[in-house]
Amino acid sequence: MSVLPFPSFLDDVKEKGLKKAVFEGVDEVVERLTAGLNIQDVREALRGESPSRRPNPRLTPHADGFWLHMRPSYFNTEMVGIYPTFRLGWLSTYFVFFETITGIILMFWYTPSPEIAYGNMLAMLHNVPFGQFVRDLHRLGAEAMVLIVFLHMLRTFYTGSYKKPRQFTWFTGVILLILTGFLSFTGYLLPWDQLALWAVTIGASMAEATPLIGEQVNLIVRGGPEMGANGLLRFYMAHVLMLPALLFVFTGVHYYKVIIHGHSLPPQSENIGEDTAKRVPLDKRVYFIPDILTSEVMWFAVTTFVMIALCVWFYHAPLESHADPQVTPLGTTAPWYFLWIQGALKLGDKTFWGVIFPGILLGFLMVVPYIDVGPSRRFADRRIALSVSFLMLTATVVTSYMGLPEFGVATAPDQEILNELTFEPAHNHMGLLRPVPFEQLAVGAYTTRQFAAEEVDARAAVEAFNVELEETGQLATLVQNLQSSHLNIQTVNFTPVPADAAELRHVMEEFEAFIASENIELLDGWGAVIITQNQQDVKRIDVIVNWQDIVLENGRPVLDENGQPIPVVDENGNAVRRLSTKHIFINQNSAYFD
């Protein structure tokens, strides 16, 4: 007879006593939550003991539970070490979830519109607790994921794991690599800063080179002829919906295939042409519960800790100044993982090197397992495949290097020097003058001539320079030039760098070294830095490069038989001097030294 008018827990209490009834109730709940393990089973598992009842309850969660049904119930002991997987597949999956979670948090603070996106970024950095932290995690995770997925592919290639029956697994893997690249690339644009706009402009311009339908592809990608509001919205939708959806689908397919075929063993563990991944001898089985599970939870905690530690102490996601389609920064590059295409583009035809070449390369990667059908996974039997892979790797490294602005992009040396001294923080670097402490930016005019010849007395050198400027009429030109850029001065009198401005002095020495290193193109050149007070806490810094004009041909100096440049002279036979200037403003609180 029930205590209540229907059967209830109280009946158990009445029948077995409170303690026993509660224990049994809890035990049942645990068994349901774990899909098969009761309290005793869990305790045994965590103690590293063998299961005390048969059939092995630790296999039930794999058969009955949702989450573990997709995990194998045991692994081959050969597969649980660092080698041969280096945990790269696991790490890739980790980053899929890591990026999803941090990305969803960031979505709360972001609006995909050119008017507000950058303001959102600033707000995230100065008005959202943990805003910078989560953004750093997401950005670092994105960069790491591209690298890890790429390394995962390399590992799979070198252990020959793409071979039969895993050809399709490899194929989906290449798709995942491409999706990862595009996810990272589309995310690049979202902060709407100069870095974003120009890296993506360069990347997206490759779409334009698509044969026949280039213009249409370009319009579809950017939503207009220029990257603007539509383009930003498209990149955003691709970044948060389309690409993640595809990524999840292909991650599912990829992992399903991994489990169906089993993890391929190290090549030397099997006979040639054999695939024993699914036949794990009893003595080589490492059960998922408890060993793999605890190991993975540990790795999860450790990896997360590493990411957090990196973002607390070592890494901050870059944010440059507001995107400005009118101002192209010097030395713009695509994101590093697309540098190889940017480098290839310097080889010639845009359509071939920008679209066809990468297309062939990626297409080739996808079909590698269907071309390379040799049964052996051992190095000795795969000379052609390995040679081709090293060739491709080398080509990637070389073309990536060629993608850097240092390679094959000619900039006039005066512009390069001015930029080197003044550029805004970009790629974690900045112009040399910016981090000079504000109090060392003493108002005055300083010249590199002070450092041109070390043995000469500084004061005398500067005095001589003043006299030279005055006598040659260069002073008037200089003052006129500065006035035309609205600097409120009537004359310039150079003085030695103050003794207590050590860092300014250091910059001037560097400046002199730059000019000296360009002594052909900047013949008899000198540099100057003029610091003026602009507002009570703002200083204006004018940087000047002045040199003797030389004969140029196609932008390269023409040399005489002695290897010396040929000066340009005016109708009176006097040397013609040229000058370039650039100015920046520094606020006391800008904290560029950080």
Add this chain to the structure above:
Amino acid sequence: MNLKRLLIDRMENRILVGTVAFLASMVLIGWVAINEPGRMAAFQQQQLARSIEHGAELYTNNCAECHGPNGLGSARAPGLNNPQLFGVNFFNTIDTEIATLETAKADIEGTQATLNGDTSTLTSEQIAGLEEKLAAYAERYGEDPLAAIDTQLAAKETERTNLLAQMQPAIDRGYDPEVPNRLNVVGWGGTLEAFIHTTLISGRPTSTSYWPQPMPAWSNTAGGPLRDDQLENLTNYVLNWGNNRNWTMDDLLAVQQFAKIPSEGGGETVEAVAPEVANIQAAEVEANRETIDATVAEVLTELEGVTGDPNNGQTLYTGSLACSSCHNNASIAPPTEGTFTRAEETRLQDPALADHTARQYLVESILVPNAYIAPGYPANAMPQNFGERLDLQQLADLVAYLESQDGPDPLAGS
């Protein structure tokens, strides 16, 4: 079971490492949390500073030409590095002191009057209280407080007059010491930041009652060249002239030009060419026809002794007078292009202008726009006061410029 290949083969060690890593992560997140307020504040300050730097760059490229490299203003635009913009009242201290003295004086006089009058209605405590008050004043200002206060007042008034005299150069350039806050002058109800920002957005149409020079609209939304974030940078830069600043009289005197209302004593004093025909409305033209004809004839005679410079004329036309704002296409007013051709070939054919010469027509149209209304355009549309705003030389320059517009008339044949 072979677990040797697991990096950590003992389960309890795996659990330990995982737990330690988890706890360490929590500690780090806590560490971030503790530092967050400081970090955010530092970032905000740094961000504002960099915004000001960008604003400085924008100012130098776009604004310095008219507002001056140091923001002190020029004949083309008022100073922004200017205590008036920031509402600095140099009389604040002295006026407070004078007010205190005057209050004290009135209080003493009132108290004395009460004591000297009929005290029968007062209790002895009240009388004692009043006497105590007088004693306190005597202690504060001296034996004879009223005389002392008068002396001090006289001194303060002299000080105030001296201060005013010091300001005279600024007053000459349009500063109004009685309304030291620019926002009050224009009756602005919002913040200074909003005033600067919205002025940047929409610019200023030229207005004779406000500021005679037009300022272009700078915002993308108003058809200008700058994005909103750039306007914010510019606003921050302009506001930074007033940040944490102790304004001095020198700062006031450094300002080259104040925003002023020309009709109220500001503006360049010109020897007006024909004030007598200024501001004649369309309805009054017929009644004044004789004066108009006589004045125009007189001005034409005077003009013969002056050589007009078409370049200066163009500067006036497109710059400070902003004629070109309306005379640019045919929609609001006839276009500038081909003005002279049009005068000769079209206008003079009109019987109403039968006895006019082209120059006469141009001069009349500038001084009394309503004297002849070009067909298809409304009356009273053009400012009527050029007669009192221009001097003879400026008029000659303008006419010379218009006479140089002798190309084909775009309106011809329409």
